[in-house]
Amino acid sequence: MTSMTVNERPVHFDMDPQTPLLWALRDAANLTGTKYGCGVGDCGACMVLVDGEALRSCLVTLGEAEGRFITTIEGLSADRSHPVQQALVAEQAIQCGFCTPGIAMAAAALIGRNPEPTEAEIMAAIPNLCRCGVYPRLVRAVQRAGRVARRRERISAAPAPGIDPADAARAVPALGGGSGTSADD
Ligand code: FES
């Protein structure tokens, strides 16, 4: 049993401690916002926050995550109101969207420690691969997110999601108390 805090909830994974955190989050906890791209640490699609630091969850084992505070894209904000989420939408820095959760997590970590990053700092802190090539818009979005975080700018709220995340989770059996994970409310 490996215990950690995921999106502010205590979670216990009854899985091999060598299991990549990515698999536990996606397959056992049903947190499928974290994406599986390469599985070997190259693409960044799987980035989550571990004690506030953006890490590739395909390279972190459950054992290494023991006792840590994990934040996934589902936990970044309850209503897509995090400055990075607002700015990514406002700058249309999303095309297919597959890379977006990982980018959002890396950007959130960056803005948290440096809300006024240069383009070079952004490119260094967000090495994520994007097949659609949103990089120029990404730089604008992250700088805009920094301005929002510093209260120099406001962005209107993003449109409401088409489905309540709780409803989406209920539609998938993995969160129904089945094998692999449990959460204490
Ligand atoms: S899936 Fe983890 S870096 Fe690509």
Ligand code: FES
């Ligand atoms: S938006 Fe398609 S991979 Fe980045």
